[in-house]
Amino acid sequence: MKKTIFSLVASALVFASVPVFAGGGAVLEPPQHPWSFEGVTGKFDKQQLQRGFQVYKEVCSTCHALSKIAFRNLSDLGYSEDELKALAGQYKVIDGPNDAGDMFERPARPSDIIPGPFANEKAARAANGGAYPLDLSLIAKARHDGSNYVRALLMGYENAPHDMKMPDGMYYNKYFAGHQIAMPSPFSDGAVDYQDNSPETVQQYATDVAAFLTWAAEPKLETRKALGLRVMTFLLSLTVLLYLYKRKVWKDVKGH
Amino acid sequence: MASTVYNPNTKGWKEWLDHRLPVFTFMDHELNKYPTPKNLNYWWNFGSLAGITLVIMIMTGLFLAMHYTSSTTLAFNSVERIMRDVNGGWLIRYVHANGASMFFMVVYIHIFRGLYFGSYKPPREVLWALGVVIFLLMMATAFMGYVLPWGQMSFWGATVITNLFSAIPVIGDTIVTWLWGGFSVDNPTLTRFFALHFLMPFLIVGVVILHIVALHRFGSNNPLGIDIKEKKDTIPFHPYYTIKDMYGLGVFLCIWAAFVFYAPNYLGHPDNYTPANPMVTPAHIVPEWYFLPFYAILRAVDFNIPLGFYTIEAKLGGVIAMFGSILVLFALPWLDKHPVRSARFRPYYKWIYWTWIIAFVTLGQTGALLPDQPFYFIFFGHEVSFGIKTITVAQISTFWYFFVFLGVMPILSKIEPVKALPYSISNPVLTAKEGK
Numbered sequence: 001m002k003k004t005i006f007s008l009v010a011s012a013l014v015f016a017s018v019p020v021f022a023g024g025g026a027v028l029e030p031p032q033h034p035w036s037f038e039g040v041t042g043k044f045d046k047q048q049l050q051r052g053f054q055v056y057k058e059v060c061s062t063c064h065a066l067s068k069i070a071f072r073n074l075s076d077l078g079y080s081e082d083e084l085k086a087l088a089g090q091y092k093v094i095d096g097p098n099d100a101g102d103m104f105e106r107p108a109r110p111s112d113i114i115p116g117p118f119a120n121e122k123a124a125r126a127a128n129g130g131a132y133p134l135d136l137s138l139i140a141k142a143r144h145d146g147s148n149y150v151r152a153l154l155m156g157y158e159n160a161p162h163d164m165k166m167p168d169g170m171y172y173n174k175y176f177a178g179h180q181i182a183m184p185s186p187f188s189d190g191a192v193d194y195q196d197n198s199p200e201t202v203q204q205y206a207t208d209v210a211a212f213l214t215w216a217a218e219p220k221l222e223t224r225k226a227l228g229l230r231v232m233t234f235l236l237s238l239t240v241l242l243y244l245y246k247r248k249v250w251k252d253v254k255g256h
Numbered sequence: 257m258a259s260t261v262y263n264p265n266t267k268g269w270k271e272w273l274d275h276r277l278p279v280f281t282f283m284d285h286e287l288n289k290y291p292t293p294k295n296l297n298y299w300w301n302f303g304s305l306a307g308i309t310l311v312i313m314i315m316t317g318l319f320l321a322m323h324y325t326s327s328t329t330l331a332f333n334s335v336e337r338i339m340r341d342v343n344g345g346w347l348i349r350y351v352h353a354n355g356a357s358m359f360f361m362v363v364y365i366h367i368f369r370g371l372y373f374g375s376y377k378p379p380r381e382v383l384w385a386l387g388v389v390i391f392l393l394m395m396a397t398a399f400m401g402y403v404l405p406w407g408q409m410s411f412w413g414a415t416v417i418t419n420l421f422s423a424i425p426v427i428g429d430t431i432v433t434w435l436w437g438g439f440s441v442d443n444p445t446l447t448r449f450f451a452l453h454f455l456m457p458f459l460i461v462g463v464v465i466l467h468i469v470a471l472h473r474f475g476s477n478n479p480l481g482i483d484i485k486e487k488k489d490t491i492p493f494h495p496y497y498t499i500k501d502m503y504g505l506g507v508f509l510c511i512w513a514a515f516v517f518y519a520p521n522y523l524g525h526p527d528n529y530t531p532a533n534p535m536v537t538p539a540h541i542v543p544e545w546y547f548l549p550f551y552a553i554l555r556a557v558d559f560n561i562p563l564g565f566y567t568i569e570a571k572l573g574g575v576i577a578m579f580g581s582i583l584v585l586f587a588l589p590w591l592d593k594h595p596v597r598s599a600r601f602r603p604y605y606k607w608i609y610w611t612w613i614i615a616f617v618t619l620g621q622t623g624a625l626l627p628d629q630p631f632y633f634i635f636f637g638h639e640v641s642f643g644i645k646t647i648t649v650a651q652i653s654t655f656w657y658f659f660v661f662l663g664v665m666p667i668l669s670k671i672e673p674v675k676a677l678p679y680s681i682s683n684p685v686l687t688a689k690e691g692k
Contacts, residue, residue: 040518242499242503
């Protein structure tokens with residue numbers, strides 16, 4: 001048993017010594033929000049994801065694409081097939097060529113990717129003073145502590161310190177690396193009209209859209225954690241049995 | 257006349273086959289009866305763990321390859337498609353991506369065990385050298401695998417590492433162009449890295465087989481580092497070590513699964529979820545954690561080395577140091593000629609070993625930091641810093657890494673006392689006596 005504990009402690013130590021990655025410069029750590037999807041049994045809050053999608057649709061999507069998400073994926077948020085058909089029908093997509101060789105416009109179907117606001121990166125830059133509004137599909141995984149970072153960033157707008165000169169078209173944000181961000185503060189209280197009784201505040205919008213973008217980046221999170229619980233239970237029981245069996249087999253070996 | 261009659265010479269199909277191709281005799285000999293020292297501790301589990309990890313990596317990799325597309329325009333999206341739309345794709349990919357980390361974890365412990373218990377000493381020099389070859393192949397495989405998702409860190413990591421070859425005098429630039437298949441890391445680079453990433457694991461399997469053949473020639477070393485003297489020193493591999501290895505595997509899979517299911521991106525870098533962009537350099541290009549010690553050695557040489565007739569520039573010096581830090585392992589059996597294998601019975605080396613381990617882990621941490629920032633590490637949740645520049649710490653650690661091999665070990669071979677060794681594994685105390 002002593003040896004077992006020793007080997008466990010040893011492997012724990014090796015893991016604990018995995019070096020800390022340094023980020024790019026001194027950045028304020030985002031405040032930690034108690035997300036519903038945290039922890040071993042974490043699950044998304046579908047109401048929250050729907051609110052987050054609403055915020056994305058009404059605010060973020062004017063500049064930011066979500067190119068990895070098709071309308072059909074939104075069924076994860078609790079929308080029915082008819083709701084998704086109706087939602088997709090509000091968008092137009094380019095399809096073709098048809099038999100005459102022409103591209104044509106048609107209403108989107110649930111299997112289509114949610115159309116982005118710009119045809120390409122150049123068009124996006126031209127419309128945004130040279131800045132490129134990022135695709136948000138993976139943003140929650142493409143930033144350290146992504147869910148908290150997105151939430152903090154959206155609430156992190158402040159007046160620039162007096163000694164800091166902000167270039168035209170740049171805004172001060174305390175959570176953004178370098179503190180100069182080309183995106184203006186996207187929300188004001190009451191800007192999005194929620195269907196449920198959730199508070200219509202910047203903080204609530206930021207939290208909901210960060211949760212939605214976490215889902216967008218890792219849609220299999222719930223499946224993963226649920227399967228993980230079963231796999232871990234199996235593996236831990238198996239390991240205990242193997243340990244007991246090992247002890248039984250080795251019982252008569254002297255001097256090892 | 258009897259010779260004209262066909263005689264299968266057997267009782268059942270196993271004996272029939274074994275008579276013609278002795279697979280069962282071989283398996284019985286090498287996996288069942290194979291006499292193994294009875295005193296192996298849990299540090300001896302890591303060889304079999306590495307072998308099993310290799311098999312899991314090849315299997316998950318095969319299924320990933322069925323869905324992956326090695327084109328710069330499609331690679332990133334094909335990985336996302338695996339994560340979102342392929343049945344169980346997210347699981348296969350997370351097992352594979354974390355598996356690379358697990359593989360290195362296991363192999364590092366396996367190597368450190370060999371270093372402590374003198375497993376590289378005669379008659380196991382070739383066994384050790386084959387292990388170093390496996391380690392080199394693993395590094396190449398892991399590096400090319402990390403390029404495949406074609407994220408920012410994939411692209412910039414590939415750019416930094418392939419550019420190292422430009423440090424070679426005269427022909428360096430030509431070699432780099434040849435490696436890239438063009439004038440920058442681009443589509444030809446990605447496709448060849450995919451082809452090689454698929455091939456190299458099978459080369460590793462080949463060298464692993466040689467590694468096991470060499471191992472079974474003299475059998476495992478053991479914590480006492482003494483040869484097997486009598487029959488009762490050993491036990492058959494099965495069932496004793498099969499069950500012990502299975503138990504170790506259980507513990508290992510629990511750790512692996514914990515990462516896969518609960519922290520699948522903890523060991524990765526967030527930048528790799530941003531598609532590769534040759535026009536935007538990440539703020540801080542870092543390799544995966546398992547390369548950090550060697551990355552630190554590469555960066556530690558930030559000065560030119562004048563040799564009188566020729567000046568080795570800092571970049572080339574760094575490349576030589578980095579490759580040298582692994583190549584020196586080949587020479588280890590001839591650098592350390594002390595007759596005692598196990599550090600348990602080497603009063604000086606026992607301590608030197610741990611200073612080397614500390615230097616190696618320190619190098620890992622310096623590799624994660626920027627050269628000019630003050631060195632720090634996290635110790636039980638507290639940030640510890642001495643106000644020394646990271647590059648300085650890396651240089652001291654690099655010096656010690658090499659000096660242990662090239663200076664300390666040859667000296668210890670001459671001056672370290674040879675203490676009393678146990679008479680045999682099964683008789684460790686009774687006949688121990690002083691002197692050589």
